[in-house]
Amino acid sequence: MKVAVFSSKAYDQQFLNAANTDHDLVFFEPRLTLVTAPLAKDFEAVCAFINDQLDAETLEILASQGTKLLALRSAGFNNVDLAKAAELGLTVVRVPAYSPYSVAEHAVGLILMLNRKLYRAYNRVRDDNFSLEGLLGFDLHDCPVGIVGTGKIGQCFAQIMKGFGCRLLAYDPYPNPACLELGVTYMDLTDLLSQSNIISLHCPLTPETHHIINATTLAAFQPGTMLINTSRGGLIDTPAVIDGIKSGQVGYLGIDVYEQEEHLFFEDLSDTVIQDDDFQRLQSFPNVLITAHQAFFTHNALENIATTTINNITDFAEGRPCMNQVKLT
Numbered sequence: 001m002k003v004a005v006f007s008s009k010a011y012d013q014q015f016l017n018a019a020n021t022d023h024d025l026v027f028f029e030p031r032l033t034l035v036t037a038p039l040a041k042d043f044e045a046v047c048a049f050i051n052d053q054l055d056a057e058t059l060e061i062l063a064s065q066g067t068k069l070l071a072l073r074s075a076g077f078n079n080v081d082l083a084k085a086a087e088l089g090l091t092v093v094r095v096p097a098y099s100p101y102s103v104a105e106h107a108v109g110l111i112l113m114l115n116r117k118l119y120r121a122y123n124r125v126r127d128d129n130f131s132l133e134g135l136l137g138f139d140l141h142d143c144p145v146g147i148v149g150t151g152k153i154g155q156c157f158a159q160i161m162k163g164f165g166c167r168l169l170a171y172d173p174y175p176n177p178a179c180l181e182l183g184v185t186y187m188d189l190t191d192l193l194s195q196s197n198i199i200s201l202h203c204p205l206t207p208e209t210h211h212i213i214n215a216t217t218l219a220a221f222q223p224g225t226m227l228i229n230t231s232r233g234g235l236i237d238t239p240a241v242i243d244g245i246k247s248g249q250v251g252y253l254g255i256d257v258y259e260q261e262e263h264l265f266f267e268d269l270s271d272t273v274i275q276d277d278d279f280q281r282l283q284s285f286p287n288v289l290i291t292a293h294q295a296f297f298t299h300n301a302l303e304n305i306a307t308t309t310i311n312n313i314t315d316f317a318e319g320r321p322c323m324n325q326v327k328l329t
């Protein structure tokens with residue numbers, strides 16, 4: 001099958017080529033947008049990543065040019081207009097699980113880095129500054145940690161935090177039996193927000209979870225709470241969180257995702273003047289740590305993403321039902 005692979009970096013090419021035996025993969029570096037969609041003319045399959053634009057207008061162009069399959073290299077599919085895809089007869093497949101460990105471990109990395117100020121300590125010691133002023137942290141042992149969303153990644157995160165001896169609280173409309181067995185206490189969102197010293201977001205971005213952290217829910221936080229988001233940027237109302245940081249309600253912010261990230265992440269913009277004022281404001285705080293959507297970025301995850309993506313394409317090409325098809329509910 002002829003596959004147009006968008007937003008492809010050298011590492012995507014390396015892992016997809018290694019997993020591929022049957023398909024004709026053509027790699028395009030640009031993001032899929034209305035402007036770049038014509039590149040996929042006559043490609044039966046389009047392979048897309050998280051910041052590719054799969055809205056109604058783009059899908060119409062793709063379908064009119066002969067595309068039949070959208071193969072996402074991600075678990076999340078919030079960037080796809082599923083109703084339009086169904087109307088146009090486009091099949092959407094994804095990689096539901098590639099390494100929940102990669103994302104959960106990165107979330108824990110952000111917590112440790114923020115709590116013990118490792119980013120400051122590293123720079124200080126390299127500068128022969130051995131002072132401890134400003135590096136004071138807190139024990140994770142016995143710390144109440146709130147997990148919003150206890151699916152595959154939330155469960156891995158709970159397992160790791162249990163190892164630290166944390167008290168685990170969770171909010172999820174569908175409690176996970178494995179988490180209950182770990183000793184996780186489920187409660188409603190407001191109780192979780194008001195009882196946790198660390199809150200980590202692991203739910204998908206949906207209309208219900210859009211800006212789940214906003215001015216109202218931030219008011220329920222204990223002053224100084226640590227907020228971690230490795231899920232999707234749209235879960236957080238950024239201006240409200242900036243206010244929360246300024247007031248001290250949010251004591252630490254660790255994010256791997258940002259609502260407007262498609263204009264920034266995955267590119268080297270070091271010679272550019274960033275025009276996003278909210279992003280620049282976040283960068284100015286000493287208690288904010290931002291990584292550029294790298295939580296998934298492990299060797300294991302990339303291998304699994306590539307293998308599942310190629311298998312999904314093969315299933316479609318051979319007319320088999322694909323277990324990873326995303327259906328409109």
Ligand code: NAD
Binds near residue numbers: 075173205296
């Ligand atoms: P999953 O489907 O296994 O789990 C999601 C959980 O969220 C489910 O238990 C579901 O019941 C729960 N949920 C749904 N609506 C909710 C709500 N309103 N409030 C609280 N919980 C709710 O998904 P997963 O594999 O654990 O992935 C979670 C998210 O992580 C993905 O949707 C994706 O956005 C994100 N992700 C980020 C990266 C990264 O590199 N940063 C990589 C992979 C996934």
